[in-house]
Amino acid sequence: MDYDIANPELAAEGARRIAWAGRRMPVLASLRERYQEEKPFVGMRFGACMHVTTETANLMLTLRAGGGEVSLCASNPLSTQDDVAAALVAEGIPVNAIRGEDTETYYQHLQTVLDTEPTITMDDGADLVTLLHTERTEITPLASMEETTTGVIRLRAMEAEGELRFPVVAVNDSDTKHLFDNRHGTGQSSLDGVLRSTNMLIAGRTVVVVGYGDCGQGVAQRADGLGAKVVVVEVDAVRALSAAMEGYQVMTATDAAAVGDLFITVTGNMHVLREEHFAVMKDGAILSNAGHFDVEIDLKRLGELAVENRSLRENLDEFVLEDGRRILVLAEGRLVNLAAAEGHPADVMDMSFANQALAAEWILENRGELEAKVYRLPAYLDQQVAGLKLESLGAGLEILTPEQESYLESWRHGT
Numbered sequence: 001m002d003y004d005i006a007n008p009e010l011a012a013e014g015a016r017r018i019a020w021a022g023r024r025m026p027v028l029a030s031l032r033e034r035y036q037e038e039k040p041f042v043g044m045r046f047g048a049c050m051h052v053t054t055e056t057a058n059l060m061l062t063l064r065a066g067g068g069e070v071s072l073c074a075s076n077p078l079s080t081q082d083d084v085a086a087a088l089v090a091e092g093i094p095v096n097a098i099r100g101e102d103t104e105t106y107y108q109h110l111q112t113v114l115d116t117e118p119t120i121t122m123d124d125g126a127d128l129v130t131l132l133h134t135e136r137t138e139i140t141p142l143a144s145m146e147e148t149t150t151g152v153i154r155l156r157a158m159e160a161e162g163e164l165r166f167p168v169v170a171v172n173d174s175d176t177k178h179l180f181d182n183r184h185g186t187g188q189s190s191l192d193g194v195l196r197s198t199n200m201l202i203a204g205r206t207v208v209v210v211g212y213g214d215c216g217q218g219v220a221q222r223a224d225g226l227g228a229k230v231v232v233v234e235v236d237a238v239r240a241l242s243a244a245m246e247g248y249q250v251m252t253a254t255d256a257a258a259v260g261d262l263f264i265t266v267t268g269n270m271h272v273l274r275e276e277h278f279a280v281m282k283d284g285a286i287l288s289n290a291g292h293f294d295v296e297i298d299l300k301r302l303g304e305l306a307v308e309n310r311s312l313r314e315n316l317d318e319f320v321l322e323d324g325r326r327i328l329v330l331a332e333g334r335l336v337n338l339a340a341a342e343g344h345p346a347d348v349m350d351m352s353f354a355n356q357a358l359a360a361e362w363i364l365e366n367r368g369e370l371e372a373k374v375y376r377l378p379a380y381l382d383q384q385v386a387g388l389k390l391e392s393l394g395a396g397l398e399i400l401t402p403e404q405e406s407y408l409e410s411w412r413h414g415t
């Protein structure tokens with residue numbers, strides 16, 4: 001088994017934490033039970049580039065229960081939980097991921113996963129697919145599956161340019177993924193990352209959320225719940241208006257820069273906070289990012305502007321500017337919820353990863369018919385995942401009466 005992890009001795013702790021996450025993933029567990037019987041993935045090799053967390057471990061174990069072979073590397077150098085990596089290796093699943101690995105090692109690890117010649121690849125940010133279109137064009141998987149918005153954006157760009165070589169399922173775009181994972185998962189866990197790295201009181205502070213998509217809406221809602229004055233920065237007028245009608249203040253980035261105590265960027269775009277914003281920020285302003293890549297804050301420029309730069313505590317760095325103002329940055333501008341906390345809670349990853357497993361089944365069912373396009377999973381799978389989740393929550397789901405069904409299908413009823 002070809003693996004590269006920080007410390008195999010952490011396996012027991014990792015196994016305990018994986019089991020705890022598994023207890024809060026009932027939808028995935030129900031799939032695992034079925035896969036154990038049906039073995040739909042026999043002969044399949046899964047190559048996954050995802051955050052190496054307890055929830056991902058449960059997904060890997062589920063695919064293996066279905067008869068698949070699995071190989072895993074990290075989709076972010078700072079999000080790996082080394083104990084989880086060790087536990088998976090102890091289970092016989094090769095993992096190539098070490099928390100804090102440098103960029104060269106990160107890519108070496110991706111290459112090791114591709115060396116297994118996967119039949120299905122799984123990405124969180126499209127790094128594996130990108131390699132399969134640049135350096136590793138000798139490998140053509142049946143299809144790939146993409147977990148996050150930024151990855152889907154990259155894949156759609158490849159499709160539009162006619163570059164995409166094989167089918168891809170945009171798992172992110174399933175309603176039971178982005179409406180819950182992005183909103184509630186990123187919302188809660190980003191604040192968790194901020195709290196763990198600063199231990200600050202949010203109540204009464206001005207929290208600036210840059211980007212009001214699924215993730216930003218969740219972050220704003222949670223910051224609001226903790227008593228913050230929430231300011232939203234958006235470039236999309238409809239989304240900005242929706243933030244305004246939620247009762248948040250909506251400002252340009254420059255206006256928000258001057259009033260914010262804590263900034264959370266979550267746009268999937270680059271340099272949304274940059275020199276002109278650093279220039280007007282308050283002394284002690286705290287900057288963090290929950291978007292996929294560490295490009296949302298122009299940290300290179302901040303480093304150049306700083307006369308001094310020091311680490312204050314884990315995941316908290318201070319940049320002192322020439323005029324004496326201090327700007328603080330969390331987790332080196334990488335995903336704050338994964339680098340400074342544990343990522344999304346298992347309860348919500350349950351649905352995201354049930355969608356991943358169902359996407360793999362869907363790919364096999366439609367094998368030979370899929371083109372080199374970006375696909376969404378069919379809506380009935382969303383209903384299935386949501387139904388199972390509701391059941392696990394003990395919630396009741398109303399059913400249409402035959403009379404109501406026919407009423408909704410008919411155009412004959414009027415005023």
Ligand SMILES: NC(=O)c1ccc[n+]([C@@H]2O[C@H](COP(=O)([O-])OP(=O)(O)OC[C@H]3O[C@@H](n4cnc5c(N)ncnc54)[C@H](O)[C@@H]3O)[C@@H](O)[C@H]2O)c1
Pocket residue numbers: 148149150151178181182186210211212213214215216233234235236239266267268269272290291292293335336337338344
């Ligand atoms: N931290 C996590 O665990 C996690 C989880 C899911 C998604 N993500 C990532 O978070 C990012 C956002 O995801 P999403 O699903 O909310 O995407 P989205 O497309 O729904 O929302 C992004 C929003 O940012 C806005 N935006 C773009 N450029 C901007 C700018 N310069 N200033 C202000 N607003 C701007 C867009 O108009 C859009 O409304 C992506 O990179 C995604 O991959 C992170």
